[in-house]
Amino acid sequence: MIQVVVNGLVNGAILALMAISLTIIYSILRVPHFGLGGIFVWGAFGGFFAVTLLKVNFFIAMLLAAASMAVLGVLIEKAAFKRLRAATEDAMFVSAIGVLIALENAALLLWGEQTRSIPVPQLDFVFLLPGGVRLPAMRVLIFMVVGLAILGLYFFVKKTRMGKAMRAVAQARVAARLLGVPIDRVASFTFAMGSAMAGIAGALVGASFTFSFEMGSLSVLKAFVVVVLGGLGSVAGAIAGGFMLGVIDSFTLTYVTSQYKHLVSFSLLILILVLRPSGIFGQKLGRPQ
Amino acid sequence: MKIWKLILLIAVGLLFPLIGKEGYLTHLAITILIFSILASSLNILMGYTGLVSIAHGAFFGIGAYTSGILVLRHGLPFLAALPIAAAFTGLIALGIGVPSFRTRGVYYIIVTIAFQLIASEIFDSWYAMTGGGLGLRGIPRPGEIAIPGIGLLSFKSKFGYYYLVFTFTLLIHLGIRRIIHSPLGVSLMAIRDNETKALMSGLNPLSYKTFIFVLASALAGLAGSLYAHFLEFAHPDLFSFFVSVDLFLMVMLGGAGTFFGPPFGVFILEMIREFLHEFVALRLFLYGLLLILIIIFLPDGLLKPLSQLGHRLRSKIFSAKEGSGDFTGN
Numbered sequence: 001m002i003q004v005v006v007n008g009l010v011n012g013a014i015l016a017l018m019a020i021s022l023t024i025i026y027s028i029l030r031v032p033h034f035g036l037g038g039i040f041v042w043g044a045f046g047g048f049f050a051v052t053l054l055k056v057n058f059f060i061a062m063l064l065a066a067a068s069m070a071v072l073g074v075l076i077e078k079a080a081f082k083r084l085r086a087a088t089e090d091a092m093f094v095s096a097i098g099v100l101i102a103l104e105n106a107a108l109l110l111w112g113e114q115t116r117s118i119p120v121p122q123l124d125f126v127f128l129l130p131g132g133v134r135l136p137a138m139r140v141l142i143f144m145v146v147g148l149a150i151l152g153l154y155f156f157v158k159k160t161r162m163g164k165a166m167r168a169v170a171q172a173r174v175a176a177r178l179l180g181v182p183i184d185r186v187a188s189f190t191f192a193m194g195s196a197m198a199g200i201a202g203a204l205v206g207a208s209f210t211f212s213f214e215m216g217s218l219s220v221l222k223a224f225v226v227v228v229l230g231g232l233g234s235v236a237g238a239i240a241g242g243f244m245l246g247v248i249d250s251f252t253l254t255y256v257t258s259q260y261k262h263l264v265s266f267s268l269l270i271l272i273l274v275l276r277p278s279g280i281f282g283q284k285l286g287r288p289q
Numbered sequence: 290m291k292i293w294k295l296i297l298l299i300a301v302g303l304l305f306p307l308i309g310k311e312g313y314l315t316h317l318a319i320t321i322l323i324f325s326i327l328a329s330s331l332n333i334l335m336g337y338t339g340l341v342s343i344a345h346g347a348f349f350g351i352g353a354y355t356s357g358i359l360v361l362r363h364g365l366p367f368l369a370a371l372p373i374a375a376a377f378t379g380l381i382a383l384g385i386g387v388p389s390f391r392t393r394g395v396y397y398i399i400v401t402i403a404f405q406l407i408a409s410e411i412f413d414s415w416y417a418m419t420g421g422g423l424g425l426r427g428i429p430r431p432g433e434i435a436i437p438g439i440g441l442l443s444f445k446s447k448f449g450y451y452y453l454v455f456t457f458t459l460l461i462h463l464g465i466r467r468i469i470h471s472p473l474g475v476s477l478m479a480i481r482d483n484e485t486k487a488l489m490s491g492l493n494p495l496s497y498k499t500f501i502f503v504l505a506s507a508l509a510g511l512a513g514s515l516y517a518h519f520l521e522f523a524h525p526d527l528f529s530f531f532v533s534v535d536l537f538l539m540v541m542l543g544g545a546g547t548f549f550g551p552p553f554g555v556f557i558l559e560m561i562r563e564f565l566h567e568f569v570a571l572r573l574f575l576y577g578l579l580l581i582l583i584i585i586f587l588p589d590g591l592l593k594p595l596s597q598l599g600h601r602l603r604s605k606i607f608s609a610k611e612g613s614g615d616f617t618g619n
Contacts, residue, residue, distance in 0.1 A: 080581045084584070089394055091588070093398055097343075098577045098578065098579070098584070099581065101534065105573040105574035106574050179595060263408060263411075268401040270389070273389075274400070
């Protein structure tokens with residue numbers, strides 16, 4: 001029972017990280033960036049090759065994955081979204097789906113379809129908690145990294161000049177632009193930040209579980225479930241939603257069904273979108289258009 | 290489209306199996322026809338009503354599995370299973386459609402994606418019913434029917450089955466054309482262009498959207514039934530998320546909201562699929578890039594700019610012949 005909750009919380013932490021990267025890009029730039037699923041996959045591969053080919057330790061590998069995904073994220077923004085800035089959200093969403101499919105299949109083309117796992121021998125031990133709960137060290141690391149990433153994001157957005165610019169763009173893009181906020185640079189920074197976080201999430205999943213090229217679309221949709229659960233644009237909501245969905249998933253998997261493992265979360269998504277589109281934690285603002 | 294062009298198109302369609310015979314060309318032609326039904330029915334949603342759906346593959350699959358299971362397990366004849374499959378698909382669409390129309394824009398698209406993934410998971414996991422990852426095997430082709438004056442037409446052969454599919458494709462497209470040019474079609478386009486204004490003009494967008502969603506999904510279900518009995522097989526991969534994206538891309542590529550665009554898109558993508566059928570990853574990678582390129586550079590699809598180019602060339606040639614040299618455009 002406690003074990004199930006703990007497993008759920010660990011998954012929830014990763015989901016929360018993905019959801020935050022999705023929600024910051026959406027709330028600042030209005031881009032529903034499902035391409036982050038592809039970044040997530042590439043982040044896992046980045047971490048894997050950093051550990052196996054460059055022989056660096058996992059922490060540095062994670063930073064490398066984050067940095068390279070930030071660069072990739074900026075390139076994607078320039079290629080796939082910059083020209084669509086005046087377009088509808090639907091158009092950007094289509095482009096994002098294009099990015100997701102292209103990235104996933106590029107990974108398949110480059111590295112094949114086998115399932116891999118990032119080896120982290122330093123963390124190959126298990127904490128035994130009272131009550132017989134097993135907590136692998138890797139999972140503890142996940143909590144720490146996710147916590148650090150969220151803190152880092154918080155300080156960046158609240159305390160730096162660029163963070164201020166981001167908030168300005170999120171509030172009123174036209175006004176921000178009139179006052180001289182460089183939209184292109186804000187967009188690049190936002191994409192870099194979101195992509196770095198998705199990359200870290202990928203590397204963490206790659207190290208604590210297994211990964212393959214096709215995990216991106218599912219995980220980004222799950223992250224979206226979390227975003228919707230928590231209320232769009234709310235980072236705190238994304239964190240709470242992440243833990244919630246993680247625990248719900250974990251319970252379904254253990255006690256209800258392991259065959260239909262996504263059925264519950266996707267049904268939940270449809271239900272929330274239909275019944276309470278502002279999310280469980282978001283205040284009722286009327287229907288998002 | 291002049292009437293003689295339409296007649297030419299139908300004539301080519303009717304005579305095609307004489308070239309294709311039992312070979313691969315006929316197989317390909319049947320696939321293209323079935324996907325044309327899918328793309329054109331999706332086009333009523335995307336192009337004319339403004340409902341972007343990434344769940345068409347799911348409805349396609351529901352039709353295919355329903356028809357296959359009815360014939361295989363319950364011994365129904367194909368001609369009974371086909372309408373039941375279409376109706377059942379429409380019923381499911383009614384169930385998912387009515388609540389989902391409470392959402393708009395990106396949220397609506399995401400609801401359709403979630404539904405597609407749920408359907409895929411059910412196709413994949415409900416072994417007792419769908420055969421799971423092994424697929425549903427041995428769905429029979431329909432038997433023969435007697436046509437007065439011609440004799441027996443057997444659908445066991447690709448040659449015969451082609452005509453069955455061709456008839457459905459033709460009828461459905463004529464029906465869709467009628468809808469587009471009817472008051473119903475105009476109402477749908479009004480809803481697409483501005484739902485609030487449509488509401489103010491006394492239309493009830495919800496009932497129009499529900500009706501057209503159910504209709505389009507039932508057509509997808511019908512296409513699914515035709516497809517399953519053609520391949521004599523149903524498998525979750527044939528109705529996956531990627532198939533929905535393919536269909537979406539077909540409509541976008543040909544041009545959403547044009548009548549001939551989506552079938553044209555089907556033709557192009559099926560050709561690409563033929564050339565790259567051994568390189569699935571490469572093909573999907575290219576599809577991804579294609580989606581981005583189309584949405585950025587060709588939001589009207591390929592057909593419109595192509596035909597405009599054709600008009601321009603033609604008017605240039607004609608004006609050169611007349612010797613006046615002035616370009617009036619079109």
